[in-house]
Amino acid sequence: MKTRFTIATVVLLLSSMFTLKAQTLESKYGLDSAQTVLNASLYVEMVKQKNYEEALPGWRYVYNNAPAYGKTAYIKGVTIMRGMLRKTKNPKYIDTLMMVYDQRIKYFGKDRKYPEGWILGRKGGDLFKYKKKHIPSVKEAYSILKKSIEMQQLKSEATVINYTMEASGILVKAGEIEPEEVIDNYLLFMDMAKKQIDAETKESKKENLDNARKNVEQIFFKAGVADCETLSNIFTAKFEANKDDMVLINKILRMLNRQECEDGALYAMVAERKYELEPNADAAHNLAKMFIKKKEFGKSKNYLEQAIELEEDAEIKADLHYKLASIQFLQGQLSASKSNALKAAKLKQNWGLPYILIGKTYASYSQKYGSSALDHKKVFWVAVDKFKKAKAIDPECAADAQKLISDYSKHFPGKEEAFFEGIKNGDVVKIGDWINETTKARLNE
Structure with a gap:
């Protein structure tokens, strides 16, 4: 009671400072500025204390009598309705929640940061979340969410996209939409995710967007049309x-x-x-x-x-060269495979797979290089060099590259056999033929 008395006293003092002028329901303070400020102060304080039941009367006054007072009434209104829904499980609060979103669109739908499309995303998301077991409500939520995405485009929130995908999965299983519509949604959302990830500069946000993309894929697969x-x-x-x-x-x-x-x-x-x-x-x-x-x-x-x-497109062209190099490798066309792998690496910077492939072409040629067992083993030095380069430039293939490094390092020449050719650890060695690489000797015990 003390809190209420203090707030009321301050508000009444402040209200005396307002200049008297004609007021309407559509004006910021509604029909009675003193009552609007008083009730707004009361319900905001109650929301801070998570006392949503006591916040309701004050909030309801502002909502009904001063709807243009500010966005806070709608932000807090959502919080209150969600809180009351958790407490009472009464579905009437879902209906009121939808009304809160609708009235926010009416009075603040042209807000530059949180426009109508954004509000619709929140509205459709809440309707789906609270009524996902009721097919007519899922259909309504799906329609709202689709409209939000149409309006927001690449500014659409990941949660909105995920809810839309999940709703389409439920509706296709219920026979309410065609499988092709689920596929269209999936293709659209995957394209949007790629554009959002490409445009984002912060790694943490890129990771969040990628997680959202993976979630869309998972939901799509569960829909049973994939x-x-x-x-x-x-x-x-x-x-x-x-x-x-x-x-x-x-x-x-x-x-x-x-x-x-x-x-x-x-x-x-x-x-x-x-x-x-x-x-x-x-x-x-x-x-x-x-x-x-x-x-x-x-x-x-x-x-x-x-x-x-x-x-x-350079990146697509790199992929094409890599695929061609991979086929040539399988067919034993090792020199041609290396040539295309190098073209792929040149077109797409910091891509490790082409270097792994080149290392494999070298290793595959080892028994044909030179005339001695030592010559054959020397080739593994340059093969491992390529695996190391792949590991250094591309974290995505680092684990595979490390395994290859460990496996092929075992085939390095031993100190004793290298001794007879005068080769010591660290010596610069030229590997000729089509390989044409210079490397350093590394000898096993």
Whole structure:
């Protein structure tokens, strides 16, 4: 009671300072400025104490009689409704919570930092969170969340995207939306996540965004529309009926590529049709992936070479060179494999995989290099050099690189056999042939 008395006294003193002028419900202080300030002060104090029940009367006065007073009434209103809902489990507070969001949009929906789209995201999220077992409410929440994302675009919060994806998974299982809509959401959200991550400069925020992306993937897989057979069932008839629709063709290929369904009949039909309509780098790359999956490496190499010639994006081109280098390695074309791996590394800085591949090409050539057992073992020095470089520049492949370093270091020459050729630890040694590298001798005991 003392708190209430103190607040009331201060407010009444302050209210006497207001200049008398015509007031309406739409003006900041409503019809009675003194009552508005008094009730606002009372409910804010009660919210600080987490006494939501006692905060209700004061908050309700401001909400009803001075709706334009300030955003605080709506921020605290959400806190109060959530608190009352936790305490009473009474669903009426969900309805009031929705009204709070609606009225905030009416009076503060054009706020630059937290506009209507942002508020809708919070509204849809709360409706979904509190009523996810009630399908009509999930449908309503889903609609609100989709509108929020449409308005906010790349400013959409990760939680809003996750709730939307989760809601679509529930609705497709209930037969309320088509599987293709879930797929469209997934592709949109994954594209948004990539753009958000690329635009972000702080590593901590990048990590949070990446975690959100992984969560979207996990929710999508649980929706039951992600396996190759289901995708084929969804899209085969659509493709057969719309073989010239490039939007559909690209959507199908993106989805099948994401789920690694390149060896199916649908992928073959769609990839070949795209190449007929638009024989560009992407179309050639799709066919290359299909033939890689089928282990038809001769055909895949032809399409990879076409894709490399046509591709303009440096990072994608690096990936193409690496894939070509990997196939050449499998076919024993070690010098050509090294050449393409180097091109991949040059196009994409701090990428360790090409150097790991080069190290493997060297190691594979060891028995053919030189004429003695010592010559064969010398090659492992330059192989390990490449593994070390991969580890130094690329944390993502550091663990694999370290394992290769440990495995291949065991094959270094011993001190005794090197002694007869006058080689000591630390000597500079040239490894010739197509390898053409200079390294330092490292000898095992």
